[in-house]
Amino acid sequence: MSAEQNWEHFFPDAILSVEELLASGDPTLNNKSKLKIALENHYLNWNDYKTWASSFYGVPVLEKLNENTISTLRKRHLECVEGYSQYPAFNSELIPLQSWDGQLLVAGIEPTDKIKSLPQAVFFLCSIENLAYISNTPLRKVLEPLDPVIVSAVLQQNTSPGTALKPGSLQPGVSQPSAVAENGLNNNQVWQNLDTNHGSFSDIARKKFDAYVVLRVTGKNTTELYKMDEDLEKEELDNAIFSYDLTAENPFTNVFKNHFTETFNINQLGLKILDFKYACISAIKLGPKVVGFLVGFKTTHLSQDDITTLESISEKAV
Structure with missing residues (x-):
């Protein structure tokens, strides 16, 4: 392959955004490749890059890890x-x-x-x-x-x-969700605990994110809005925009299946809320079963610390 034939050649808009960010002189970008910067800041969509790179380089993909x-x-x-x-x-x-x-x-x-x-x-x-x-x-x-x-x-x-x-x-087998988790909680108690702990985790979430919502998984394997922060409530959003089919291809389905916290460009969620650009989704779990999601929104790019914080909140909220 020629020297020009790399990801920069095939994704010119992404590399242009990276160059603009590097021009800001941000010291946190030191020792990172342009590709990592593009992926971290969602200038380059991972799925688009993955599809191209696996074919272009002829390499296998390590993905969907539980x-x-x-x-x-x-x-x-x-x-x-x-x-x-x-x-x-x-x-x-x-x-x-x-x-x-x-x-x-x-x-x-x-x-x-x-x-x-x-x-x-x-x-x-x-x-x-x-x-x-x-x-x-x-x-x-x-x-x-x-x-x-x-x-x-x-x-x-x-x-x-x-x-x-x-x-x-x-993996030779996947454990099946149980109605009652190892700690003895049932689904209703999870949401009762979340209501009780809402004030404390809300304060932590707002220190890292510009806004957040809590979604609940319904018996029909769809999501529904359960809570949102007070500032977002003032926007009088249509609750239906937070309804996702967990049997269809979408970011929430990825987290629902893999249980890992993931970050997305808000456009990937099909949402347009104020000037938010990025979303971080973490699973709320009852034992091995995902019963809901904590979603944090930001106008600036997400850091590893943001991801870790959201994971910790979703774990302690119940």
């Missing part, structure tokens, strides 16, 4: 880091997953020339959120490793370049 899979990948990653610490190629955008049968499995947002310095490397395309979950972000709970070993399944998928890894191939 908590079991993340837990195992994190354990393998930590075991692998020490053995490959001498290689300068690794950073927050490219991480080692595991050495397996003479091959080094690595995950990153782009297969750059740095990979050539790694012995027998097999590259998997991975979002910045999942890279953070695997390498940096502490999991909410430690789960048992998978059986069979996850890397065996990963290598089997690698036989067909560009094929996305499916959650079923990485």
Whole structure:
């Protein structure tokens, strides 16, 4: 491929926005690639980039990871880091997953020339959120490793370049939601607790976000508005705009299935609320079951600290 044929060539609007942001001299952008900046600030949509990159580079995609899979990948990653610490190629955008049968499995947002310095490397395309979950972000709970070993399944998928890894191939089974969680709460008690704790988590949420809403999952696998902050209530929004079908393709369905906090451009939610540009969605859970969502809105880009805060609120709210 020619030097010009990279993501910048195919997504000119995104790179233009990145260059404008870099011109501001923001020190937090130091040591980040232009691609990471584009993805973090939603100048470049991950799904659009993923579709292009997996085809253009001919690489498989590591995606739709559940908590079991993340837990195992994190354990393998930590075991692998020490053995490959001498290689300068690794950073927050490219991480080692595991050495397996003479091959080094690595995950990153782009297969750059740095990979050539790694012995027998097999590259998997991975979002910045999942890279953070695997390498940096502490999991909410430690789960048992998978059986069979996850890397065996990963290598089997690698036989067909560009094929996305499916959650079923990485996990032998998914536990079914129960009506009553391990802590003895039922669905109604979750919302009673949320009402009780609303004041405290509202104060925390407003320190990080410009506005927030709480959505509840109905028995028909749709969402409905449960609460919103006081300032947003004054806008007299139509509650119906927060109704999403969790059996259809949309951002809430992703969080509903994978249980991970995710960030989106507000346009991806089909919403236009004031001048908000970004949304962060975190699952409210009853045991293994997602019963609702906490959604934070911002006019400026979302940070990892914002994501962590929203996760903590959704966990403690019930």
